[in-house]
Amino acid sequence: MNAPQTPVKKLRVATTSLAGCFGCHMSILDIDERILKLLDLIEFDRSPLTDIKHCGPCDLGLIEGGLCNAENVHVLREFRKNCKILVAVGACAINGGLPAQRNHLDLRDILEEVYQTEVGLSHGGIPNDPELPLPLNQVHPIHEVVKVDYFLPGCPPPADAIWKLLTDLLAGRTPNLGHGLLHYD
Amino acid sequence: MKTSDSEASNTFQLDGEDIPFTPGQTIIQAAKAHGTYIPHLCWHPDFRAHGSCKLCTVKVNGRFGSSCTMEAKPGLEVENRTTELDDKRRTLLQMLFVEGNHFCPSCEKSGNCTLQATAYELKMVSPHFDMFYPDRAVDASHPDILLDFNRCIMCSLCVTASSEVDGKNVFYMGGRGLLGRRVHVSSESGKLADTDFALSDRAASICPVGVILKKRRGFAVPIGERTYDLAPISEQPAEQTP
Numbered sequence: 001m002n003a004p005q006t007p008v009k010k011l012r013v014a015t016t017s018l019a020g021c022f023g024c025h026m027s028i029l030d031i032d033e034r035i036l037k038l039l040d041l042i043e044f045d046r047s048p049l050t051d052i053k054h055c056g057p058c059d060l061g062l063i064e065g066g067l068c069n070a071e072n073v074h075v076l077r078e079f080r081k082n083c084k085i086l087v088a089v090g091a092c093a094i095n096g097g098l099p100a101q102r103n104h105l106d107l108r109d110i111l112e113e114v115y116q117t118e119v120g121l122s123h124g125g126i127p128n129d130p131e132l133p134l135p136l137n138q139v140h141p142i143h144e145v146v147k148v149d150y151f152l153p154g155c156p157p158p159a160d161a162i163w164k165l166l167t168d169l170l171a172g173r174t175p176n177l178g179h180g181l182l183h184y185d
Numbered sequence: 186m187k188t189s190d191s192e193a194s195n196t197f198q199l200d201g202e203d204i205p206f207t208p209g210q211t212i213i214q215a216a217k218a219h220g221t222y223i224p225h226l227c228w229h230p231d232f233r234a235h236g237s238c239k240l241c242t243v244k245v246n247g248r249f250g251s252s253c254t255m256e257a258k259p260g261l262e263v264e265n266r267t268t269e270l271d272d273k274r275r276t277l278l279q280m281l282f283v284e285g286n287h288f289c290p291s292c293e294k295s296g297n298c299t300l301q302a303t304a305y306e307l308k309m310v311s312p313h314f315d316m317f318y319p320d321r322a323v324d325a326s327h328p329d330i331l332l333d334f335n336r337c338i339m340c341s342l343c344v345t346a347s348s349e350v351d352g353k354n355v356f357y358m359g360g361r362g363l364l365g366r367r368v369h370v371s372s373e374s375g376k377l378a379d380t381d382f383a384l385s386d387r388a389a390s391i392c393p394v395g396v397i398l399k400k401r402r403g404f405a406v407p408i409g410e411r412t413y414d415l416a417p418i419s420e421q422p423a424e425q426t427p
Binding site for chain 2: 088091094095096097098100101103104138140141143144148150151152153155177179180182183184185
């Protein structure tokens, strides 16, 4: 006789893109049909995939992108508060990445050039709507602000590396990326 | 007193393996000749040891030492790829990564970079420390060669190669302090264009990272098909890697 199947409690996963390009999220989708297998094991909380606006208690949080403005810091802290395990996904979350290329430039100079002095602009002025999050003076990786449990390098991390990390974590193992999956480019 | 085999002959033990050496060789020279990988950055088989990066630190009869400067002796017991040593090496790498601006995705050297390959080998997944984001110059003045000092790890291989092989002294180390000490170009203007540096110089191809780059050679080999994409640095043929 078949024993009644006890429904396995799905792990709750939240994801977000801070100062990133969504490339890491595209790479998550790149796991292709394995996402169906994944959905048997997890359910999404706050994520660009669900459009849930705030993070509830979660087992796993995946952070793409570094910190370039005040809102990024708030979101990161919300994730850390709610997620048992937090993973820095991709180059920008890990060392600031491409957005951090502005770090040796003065923020005022950047804003003035982008909004005022660049040829072809209508000289409208630097946006200062109170709804806009204030930029940080420099872009920072997320481990400088909260404790990060695991790191998944790559620009973006390959889908197979994301799959390896997720399956390792779901199986209760420490994620271990071998040659070919550990990449910084 | 009974002498062991390795004391009688010119061999020493490296992680339990017998490594033959010729008298006068350093530990890393003997290991390299034997095909055994000891992580290193500032050492290059063609040049005298610099002893500055400390990546090649091993434990010799229980004490730490740089394998690029320690002479091989019969009967030495040397530890190399232990968890203890690799953990320390990873920390050294993390410090190098935060002290410079190492953004691999936009670097032409990615996949052929010794720093990156060594970090892969030691399973470095994050810089761990707070980033410095130092302000360093790019010198694009030379018609054939780009200098991007953001990636410099101050191994001084370009200084040695230019001085000892090319006989030109195009580069020198100067300045003080963590962020002050750096490689300079020895022309009055400080620009590479005002030196007699040439593409054919040994120093033009010695850089282990992406500082000295040949112009107009970008992405001739795609990312993912480069030297260390194909095999880890420890499994590369010894004669083909620095």
